[in-house]
Amino acid sequence: MKILVVDDEPHITHMLRVLFQKRGYQVAVADNGETALDLVHREQPDVMFLDLNLPGKNGFQVCEELRQVPQFQNLPIFILTAQGQDLDRERGMAVGATDYITKPFSPRHLADLVQELAERLPSGPA
Amino acid sequence: MTPELSSLIPELKPLVDDLASVMGIALVITAKDGRLLLVAGQTPGDVPEADDPIFNAHTGRIEWRALRTTPDAETQETPFHAAGEAIGTLWLLRPRSTSIDATAVAILLERELGAVHARQDEVDGMASELLTSYEEINRFYELAKVFDAANNENELCKILLCQVLAATGGEGGAVILLDGDTPFIATLAGAVELSLGERQLPSYAIVDHALRRGLASNVSGSTEGTADRPSRPTIVVPVPIKGNPVGAVIVQTQNRAFFHAGEMKIAQSMCSQAGVFLNNLRQAGRLIEAARISRDIEVAESFQRQLLPTGKFKIPNLQVAAAYLATNQIGGDYYDLLHVSPHEVCVIVADVSGHSIASGLLMTAARSVTRLLVEQGLTSNEILRRLNEVLYHDLDRSGHFISMFCLLLNVETWEGSYANAGHNPAFWRTDRGTMLKTLDATGPLLGIFDGTTFEQEHFAMTPGDTLVLYTDGIPEARNEQGDMFGEERLQALVVRAGSGNAQRIVDDIMMEVRQHQPHRLTDDVTLVVLKPGALTGGPELEKAATSVSYRVSGALENIPQIRHWLEERLADWSVSQPVIDDLALAVTEVCTNVARHGYQNKASGDIELELTLEGGTVRVCILDTAAPYQPAPRPQERTGELAEGGYGLALIHNVVDHVHYERREPIGNRVVLVKSVSRS
Numbered sequence: 001m002k003i004l005v006v007d008d009e010p011h012i013t014h015m016l017r018v019l020f021q022k023r024g025y026q027v028a029v030a031d032n033g034e035t036a037l038d039l040v041h042r043e044q045p046d047v048m049f050l051d052l053n054l055p056g057k058n059g060f061q062v063c064e065e066l067r068q069v070p071q072f073q074n075l076p077i078f079i080l081t082a083q084g085q086d087l088d089r090e091r092g093m094a095v096g097a098t099d100y101i102t103k104p105f106s107p108r109h110l111a112d113l114v115q116e117l118a119e120r121l122p123s124g125p126a
Numbered sequence: 127m128t129p130e131l132s133s134l135i136p137e138l139k140p141l142v143d144d145l146a147s148v149m150g151i152a153l154v155i156t157a158k159d160g161r162l163l164l165v166a167g168q169t170p171g172d173v174p175e176a177d178d179p180i181f182n183a184h185t186g187r188i189e190w191r192a193l194r195t196t197p198d199a200e201t202q203e204t205p206f207h208a209a210g211e212a213i214g215t216l217w218l219l220r221p222r223s224t225s226i227d228a229t230a231v232a233i234l235l236e237r238e239l240g241a242v243h244a245r246q247d248e249v250d251g252m253a254s255e256l257l258t259s260y261e262e263i264n265r266f267y268e269l270a271k272v273f274d275a276a277n278n279e280n281e282l283c284k285i286l287l288c289q290v291l292a293a294t295g296g297e298g299g300a301v302i303l304l305d306g307d308t309p310f311i312a313t314l315a316g317a318v319e320l321s322l323g324e325r326q327l328p329s330y331a332i333v334d335h336a337l338r339r340g341l342a343s344n345v346s347g348s349t350e351g352t353a354d355r356p357s358r359p360t361i362v363v364p365v366p367i368k369g370n371p372v373g374a375v376i377v378q379t380q381n382r383a384f385f386h387a388g389e390m391k392i393a394q395s396m397c398s399q400a401g402v403f404l405n406n407l408r409q410a411g412r413l414i415e416a417a418r419i420s421r422d423i424e425v426a427e428s429f430q431r432q433l434l435p436t437g438k439f440k441i442p443n444l445q446v447a448a449a450y451l452a453t454n455q456i457g458g459d460y461y462d463l464l465h466v467s468p469h470e471v472c473v474i475v476a477d478v479s480g481h482s483i484a485s486g487l488l489m490t491a492a493r494s495v496t497r498l499l500v501e502q503g504l505t506s507n508e509i510l511r512r513l514n515e516v517l518y519h520d521l522d523r524s525g526h527f528i529s530m531f532c533l534l535l536n537v538e539t540w541e542g543s544y545a546n547a548g549h550n551p552a553f554w555r556t557d558r559g560t561m562l563k564t565l566d567a568t569g570p571l572l573g574i575f576d577g578t579t580f581e582q583e584h585f586a587m588t589p590g591d592t593l594v595l596y597t598d599g600i601p602e603a604r605n606e607q608g609d610m611f612g613e614e615r616l617q618a619l620v621v622r623a624g625s626g627n628a629q630r631i632v633d634d635i636m637m638e639v640r641q642h643q644p645h646r647l648t649d650d651v652t653l654v655v656l657k658p659g660a661l662t663g664g665p666e667l668e669k670a671a672t673s674v675s676y677r678v679s680g681a682l683e684n685i686p687q688i689r690h691w692l693e694e695r696l697a698d699w700s701v702s703q704p705v706i707d708d709l710a711l712a713v714t715e716v717c718t719n720v721a722r723h724g725y726q727n728k729a730s731g732d733i734e735l736e737l738t739l740e741g742g743t744v745r746v747c748i749l750d751t752a753a754p755y756q757p758a759p760r761p762q763e764r765t766g767e768l769a770e771g772g773y774g775l776a777l778i779h780n781v782v783d784h785v786h787y788e789r790r791e792p793i794g795n796r797v798v799l800v801k802s803v804s805r806s
Contacts, residue, residue, distance in 0.1 A: 015525070104578045109568065
C-alpha cells in the first residue's frame with residue numbers, strides 16, 4: 001500500500017508520514033502541485049491525500065489534471081480542507097475528489113480509512 | 127698511566143644517567159674486581175624498580191633478578207677501556223626489541239672521557255652512529271614534551287609543522303588532516319599553513335598517492351611545475367595513527383634544490399610521533415564527549431523517571447496497576463495519575479513522537495502543563511484543547527506531536543468523562559459480562575493544528591469493571607515474523623482475565639506482550655488498568671499491590687542504572703535503607719550474572735525488572751531472554767532453586783528471604799527475589 005501525501009506544511013506531512021509508516025504503509029510526500037503530479041506518475045500511489053492550498057499548481061488543478069489521465073481516474077483522492085471552507089470542499093468534489101477530510105482530523109479516522117482502502121485493494125498489481 | 131676507573135665515575139655519572147634514561151636501558155659499571163661502581167637507569171620491562179643488579183661472586187657476573195621475569199630483556203657486557211687497557215666492565219640490560227649495543231655505548235663513554243686510544247676506526251663508525259641516534263632520541267624526547275603541550279588538533283598541527291620545518295630546513299608548508307570517515311578524500315578537517323608567497327601545494331591526488339605509500343615522498347615536479355606538482359622542492363610526509371595515514375605534512379623550500387633523504391626520514395619520524403599524540407587527543411575528545419552525552423542522558427532519564435507516578439497514588443476503593451517499559455533510556459510514552467478533587471481522579475496516557483532527548487523534554491513540558499490544567503478542574507476536552515494551544519505555539523511546527531488520552535473518573539459514582547487526542551482508545555470490561563465497551567471518541571493529535579477542539583464523552587462504570595488504557599506499543603508490538611500483537615488480542619486478554627485484580631491483569635498482559643516480542647521492544651509500552659472496587663481477598667484489602675517495571679539492555683555497564691532505579695523506587699515506597707541495600711545487592715548479583723554468563727558480555731538481550739510491593743513484601747522479578755546461563759538443574763537438585771553460580775548465590779540467599787529460579791519457555795530465565803520489608 002502506497003500513500004501520497006501532498007501538503008505544503010511540513011509538520012502535517014511529517015505527522016502523516018509517521019502515522020502511516022508506523023502502520024506499515026509506504027509514504028511519498030510532496031509539498032507542491034508539480035511534484036505531486038510527478039510523484040503520482042512515478043510512484044503510482046494507491047491513495048492520495050491532497051491539500052488544496054499549494055504553491056504552484058493548487059490542489060484543484062492537480063486533482064483535475066489527474067482525472068483526465070485514464071490511469072488515475074479511479075485513484076482515491078482525499079482532499080484536505082480547513083474547517084468552514086465549504087466552498088473549497090464543493091469545488092474539490094466537483095473536480096473529481098473521492099471525498100474530503102476536514103482539518104484538524106483525527107489520525108485514527110485517517111488510519112481506519114486507509115485500512116479500509118487497503119482491504120479493498122486487489123491483491124495483485126492493479 | 128692507566129687511570130683508576132673509580133676516579134672517573136664522577137665524570138661518567140651524568141652521561142651514563144642520561145644515556146640510560148633516554149634509551150630506556152639500565153647501565154652498570156663494575157671495576158675489574160667486580161665492585162659495583164655505577165648503576166643507572168631502570169630495568170626495562172614490567173619489573174619492580176627496586177630490582178637492583180647483584181654481583182654474583184660465584185659466576186663473577188652481574189645478575190638482574192629481572193632477567194628471570196622479563197623475557198623481553200637481555201644483558202650485554204663489554205670491557206671498558208682506558209688508555210688502551212681494560213679497566214672495568216660495562217653491563218647493559220636492554221629490551222630485546224632495541225639494537226642498542228654495549229660496545230657502542232662503551233666507545234661513546236670512552237670517547238667522552240677522552241680515554242680512547244685504541245680502536246679509532248671502530249669509534250669513527252660506531253660512535254658517530256650512536257651519537258646521531260643519541261641526538262635523535264634526545265630530540266624526540268624533547269619533541270614529546272612539545273607535542274604534549276598541544277591542547278587540540280589544530281595546536282598540534284601548528285607545533286608539528288614548525289618542528290618539521292626546523293628539522294628539514296623547509297620554509298613553508300601545510301598540515302592536512304583527513305576526514306576520518308572518508309579516507310583519502312582530504313577535507314581540511316584541520317589545517318595550518320605557512321605561506322611561501324604564492325600558494326603552491328600539490329594536488330590532493332598527489333598527496334593521496336604519497337599517503338598510500340606511507341612514507342615521506344618527494345612530490346615536486348619539473349622546474350615549471352604542473353597542475354599536480356609544484357615546481358619547488360616539496361615533500362609530503364604522512365601522519366599515521368596505528369599505521370594508517372590520517373593526515374600529512376607538506377613541506378617546501380625555495381632556497382635549495384632538494385630535500386635530503388635524512389631530512390625526510392627525520393620528518394617521517396616526527397610525524398609518526400605526532401600521530402601518537404593526535405590519537406591521544408582524539409581519544410580523549412571522544413571520551414569527554416561520550417561522558418558528557420551519557421551524563422546528559424542520565425540526567426534526562428532520571429528526571430523523567432521521577433515524573434512517572436509512584437506508589438504514592440492511593441485511592442481506598444480503586445485498584446490501580448500500571449506497567450511502563452521504555453525502549454530508550456529516554457522514553458516517548460508517559461502516564462500520570464492525579465487527584466482532581468477528593469472524589470475525582472484524572473488519568474493521562476500519552477505518547478510523544480520520536481525517541482530522543484527532544485521527545486523526553488517535550489514529554490516533560492506536556493506533563494507539567496497538563497498537571498496545571500488538571501488542577502484547574504477543567505473538563506477533559508478543555509484540558510486537551512488548551513494543551514494543544516500551548517504545544518502548537520511552543521512546538522513551532524517542529525514535526526513533534528503527542529497523542530493523549532485524558533480521562534476523569536468520579537471515584538464515588540464511577541461516572542467518567544474523557545477526551546482523546548489521536549490516542550489508542552481506552553476500553554472497559556463490565557464485571558460480569560464478556561463484552562467490552564470502547565471509549566472511541568477521538569480527535570486530532572496535539573501540536574499539529576491550531577485551534578483544535580475536542581469532544582468530551584461520558585461513561586458510567588460499576589465496581590468490579592475493568593478499565594484499560596494503553597499506548598500503541600502494545601497492539602503494535604511485532605514478533606520476529608512481523609505480526610502485530612493487535613488490539614483484539616489485548617481485548618481478549620482483558621475479557622479472559624475476568625474479575626482478577628488490576629495487578630494480575632497488568633501482569634498477564636505484559637507477560638503475553640513479552641512472549642510475543644521476547645528480545646527487544648520496538649516501541650515504548652505503557653499500560654494502566656483501573657478497577658473500581660477494592661481488592662477481593664480479605665486481609666489484603668488495605669494493602670493494594672503496587673508494581674513497576676523497568677527494562678534495559680543487558681549490558682554490564684547498565685547495572686548501576688538498574689540498581690539506581692531499584693533504590694529509587696524502594697525509597698519511594700518508604701522501604702527502610704537496610705532492606706534497600708540488601709535487595710540492591712542481590713539484584714546487582716543476579717543482573718551481573720545475566721549480563722556476564724547469560725548474555726556473555728554481548729548484551730544480546732534485555733534485562734527486565736518487575737518490582738512489586740504487596741502485603742509488606744517486596745518481590746523483584748528479574749527476566750532475561752538468554753539461553754540458560756547456568757547448567758540446567760541436575761536431577762538431585764530441587765527445582766526452583768538456583769543452580770550453582772559461585773559465591774554470588776550464597777550472597778543472594780543471605781540477603782533475601784527467598785530466591786526462585788526458573789527457565790522460561792520458550793525463551794529466557796526468571797529469577798524472583800522476595801524479601802519482607804519493615805516500613806521506615
